[in-house]
Amino acid sequence: MGLLATTMALAACGGSDSSSDTSSSSSNSASKTLVVDAVFSLKSADPAHNYEPTGQIVARALYSTLVTFAGDDLTKVVPDLASSWTTSDDGKTYTFTMNPAAKFTDGTPVTSADVVFSLNRVANVKGNPSFLMDGLTVTAPDATTVVVESATVDSAVLGKLANPSLGILNSAKAKAAGATDAADAATTDTAEQALNAGSMGSGPYTLKSLDLTTEVDFDINPDYWGTTKPTYTKVVLRNVDAAQQKNNVVTGQSQLALDLSPDQVKDISGGEVVSNSVASQYTFYLFTNANPEINQWTSNRDFEDAIRYGIDYASLLELAGEGSRQAAGMIPVQLAGALPDSDAIKRDVDKAKASLAASGYDGSPVQVSYPSDLTQNGVSFTDMATRIQANLKEVGINVELQGAPITTVLDLARGGKQQIGLWLWGPDFPDASNYLAFGPGGVVGGKRVNWQPGSDPAIEALMAKALETTDEAERISVYQDYQRELNKGPVMSLIQPAQVFLSASSLKGLTYNLVWTVNLGELS
């Protein structure tokens, strides 16, 4: 439902191809170089160790996956290395048939053995994306068939398999470089440095060089087997301070900037440079700790309501700029199961004051802790916390701000010790089930909010039903009901900030995908 309305094709209009040639960048006049500026969040080019936003861009360009998404459409999984697949009646077994045309960059065919090796390696190497393989077993009955079995009915399996971190390696080359999929791979796998020096995949580009703090250079895979052939002979992905990214695109030093704020592009009015803003994958949210030992007020349901109705969501949107939107629920609008805008909480100062009075609040300070060093999509957590403090002061809540580096606040959060936490969440995989983390007993709801299992039977029944339901329409309905219940609890969704793209008008094929942000292979 609201999916098509919220995803946005960013195909830019017109312009000469020459504007995307970086003539000064190469001595070869036939070469065509694409320069993309981003603020790096990158730890590895090894799929098994990569799970950061910039890393997903890199992995998507270098490695093919069993299945994938086309452009920005997350509603439909499409073939990649697997040309087709079937699902068993019980919804737990997926059988994939490999595409015989799929080839690694060295010309060898991609086999089911490569798939089994790569996926088992991700599971056993215990890297950041290992959790994607939780509950999944992968086998290869023959050279062209892969069977993925899930321990439980999991509607997210196909979406997980499309994640670039589950990219398929050339197992022969990887093993030669020290890779292993054995159970002790966490201590015996030694292939990461080799994979950071050169890719071993079947994607549209190959890795020329990787510098985790400055630049990643790609060369075209001239024999790419997929249907959309890469356009650029070279791609340079640079780590550039957000303040400089706009200058670089405007002056033609780069063709695409990924980390601008809406304010930075408000004076862009077309011509050789175009900007586009869409709701990003992130949901900013706030929670009140449900454990009275942490704070007697935050665990009070009336106090919760006072905060919920005391926040001025419009003022938060003003802070986040054009293209941002109020989050009606935790699930972002791009995913099936998102709530319509009509469900969004509206500020009601009278209601907030009445709830505050009902709570018996005595005016003692409550602490809002947040990562003060984090700015996402141009929205600073410090600015947002300050505005929330001002909002809540108007209804009579005395908020004390506790900003600290993210590593410090994350420690507090993991211990369930934040009185009020201000955070953001991006989907680990493109499925609404990822947001069950916020319910009682979930990764966030249970461990950080201290919203214990058994404390809210209505919402827990919906969570259980959401996991069991396989009919898509019914699933959407259940997830929406789940969020409506969530909106009455201690987790409060705030906004989805805007993802802004500033690009040369000659750049085509640009779409925003929640999983990998930008597919370099689709840009022309």
Place this chain on the structure above:
Amino acid sequence: MVSFIGRRLVAGIFLVIGISFVAFILTNLVPGDPAAAALGQRAIEDPGTVAAFRAKYGLDQPLWRQYAIYLGNLVRGDLGISQQTRRPVGADVAKFLPATAELALAAIVISLVVGLSLGIVAAVFRDRFLDQLIRVLSLGGVSVPTFWLALAASVVFSVKLGWLPSTGQLDPGMDRPTDITGMVLIDSLLTGNGETLTSALKHIIMPAVVLAAYTIGMITRFTRASMLEVLGNDYIRAARAKGLPERTVLFRHVLRPALVPIITVTGLALGSLLSGTVLVENIFSWPGMGQYAYKSSLALDLPAVMGVSIVIAVIYVVINLVVDILYSVIDPRIRQS
């Protein structure tokens, strides 16, 4: 002289050990979990992944043992493995230090040429318009925040005038010259690669000048003050009374004794430039140690933070040693004492 250098080197070794201890304690006192920083919000909830991370980087050991192991490795020249890059810290430093050194050296050359010239002119034209103007400019140099200057310079020279690029060390996609020193500018010269030399020169001008702004101001003010102090001496009046040309008086009898404090300042400035490139490197996307140190600090990457601290400490020790040796060359009385 040899025993003097030997004593300073031995003291330097103890200094480095002391710095490693302080850096270790401070990094461990910072609240926060390196595993959380490295693994992210999702993976940190998986006990198996967290345990594997801690075991891999020795974080499951008691602190005293971690430090003892670190010192043992340090003696063998092993700075540990970075939790961010998962490479040896020594290799990372070797990779990033040349770019920072190149930037800092360019900045110090600019600082010396401009700062000494302006300081001499200001001293010669004391209390006249030129002196006042230079004093205002030097005050601006030491007062203007580096990040503001960097952004303003980018807007003017890159966006408005289009003269200089504002990002990176070379044009995007351009191959680096054959690695000899690791410094792109020098390697381009040594290999005779005109295209990369031109590109490298265009890219280094803006960050080097921005980085040098503070040091220019400082050297200008020190040079002026030092020159004025010497100019007031009797022997200068005697030299002038003898009828020596003004140029000879200035450059032979004034500048040389005035250089002693200036060398001190320059030595300290070079050290601070090396360690203070974090902002400039981040704004201009300069692939140096400043960016590496910044990201390592944010990620609580203990081995990398310790490695960078130790390398900077060693550089300071060496620079101070060189400054002391230069003192004795310029003023033999210092050596005799």
